[in-house]
Amino acid sequence: MKSYSIALIPGDGIGRDVTAAAWTVLETAARHSGFALTGTEFPWSCRFFKETGRMMPEDGIETLRGFDAILLGAVGWPAEVPDSVSLHGLLLPIRKAFVQYANIRPHRLLQGVTGPLRTESFDILCIRENTEGEYSGAGGRVHQGTLDEVAVETSIFTRAGVERILRFGFEQARARRGKLASVTKSNAQKYSMVFWDEITRMLAAEYSDVTVTSYHVDALAARMIMAPESLDVVVASNLFGDILTDIGAAIQGGLGYAASANINPDRSAPSMFEPVHGSAPDIAHLGIANPIAAIWSGAMMLHHLGEKDAAGGVMKALEATTARSVGTISGKDSTDAITAAVVAALT
Ligand code: NAD
Ligand code: IPM
Ligand code: MN
8 A cells, every 4th residue: 555654843833733633634634545644743833842942953954855755733822931942943944944935825615614804715826935035034133122223034036946946836727727926025025026037027928828917015915805706826935925825824714724835946855844823832632723723734744645535535525615614714523523523524
C-alpha cells in the first residue's frame, strides 16, 4: 500500500485541537482511498520553548526535510513567549528553509456558510509571497531606550523572488478564470513596489492570455469586501498577503474557515499545510475551535501529494457538513462534533 510520511506539528493553543481533528479526517479519507498516512508528531511549541529554551531542536529543519509533507496547527502563546521569538523560532524558518515561496490561500464560501457582509458567491485564490519582502528579518535598533532611538525593518525584494511568485500566480490564473490582480503600494513605496509593478508588466506580455490589473493594496482591501466576485487570482507580497488573507477569511465566514498551503513548487523540500488562523488563546481549551480551516488545509495536502480523489472527497464531506450548518465560528458546535460530522460524511 502506498504510504506518505507526514510531520505533525500541532503547536500551541487551538493548533492542538484542530490538527487532531484534521488528522482524524485525513486518516479516514486515506483508508477509504487505499493509501496510508504515517504521522510523526513533534511537540515543538511555546511549551517546548519553556522546557528547552528553543522552539525546535537545532537539527529541527533537517529532521523535517525527510518527510513528504508537514501539517501544522498554530504557533504562539504570547502570554508566555514573545511572538517575535516563537514565530521566528519555528514557523517562519520552516517556510524559508524549505523555500515554500508560494503561500496559497483560497477564499470562497463553503455551502451553507454565510459571510458577515454578503452571501453572493465568490472564488478568490490569494497567492502570498512567503519567503522575503517585509518578512526578511533585516534591520535593527540603535540608541535603544533613548530619545534618539531608531528602529529599521528593511524589506528585501529580489528579482528572482518577485518573478517566481508572479509567474506562479500567472500559471494559477491561466488554469482558473484567467484574471490576475497584482498588489502593490507603488504610489508610496517607490523602490520595491515599482520594481514589483515592472516585473508584473514584463510577465503580462508573456502571459497575454491572462488579464492583469495592478491594484494598490488599500483599494484591493476595499474591493475584497465590496466586490469579491470581481477577483480571481490575487498575488501579493508577504505582509500585504498576510493582511489581505485575514480579510479573505472574514468574508468567507471567519478565521475558522480559511485554509492555507505553503508550497515549494520545485518539490526540492516538503511543503507545509496549516490554517490561516493562529493559536486563539481566547478560546483555547474550550473545545469550540472551528476545525474546518485545518481540515481544508489537510485536503490541500492530499492534493499536493497527488491524492486528488481523496482530497476531493474531504472537500465534499466538508461541504456536506457546512451545508447542514453544523460548523460555525460562533462557538455553537464543538470541535469534536464538527469533526465527527465530517468523518461521517466521508464516503
Ligand atoms: P488568532 O487567529 O489566533 O485569533 C483571532 C481571533 O479569531 C480570536 O478571537 C480567535 O478566537 C478567533 N479564531 C481563530 N481561529 C479560530 C477557529 N479555528 N475557530 C474559532 N475561532 C477562531 O490571531 P491572534 O489572536 O492575533 O494570535 C494568537 C497567537 O497566534 C499569536 O501568538 C499569534 O502570533 C499566533 N498566530 C500564529 C499563526 C500561525 O501559526 N500560522 C497565525 C496567526 C497568529
Ligand atoms: C499567518 C500568520 C503568520 C504570518 C505570523 C504568525 C507570523 O499571521 O500565517 O498568516 O504573518 O505569516
Ligand atoms: Mn496571518
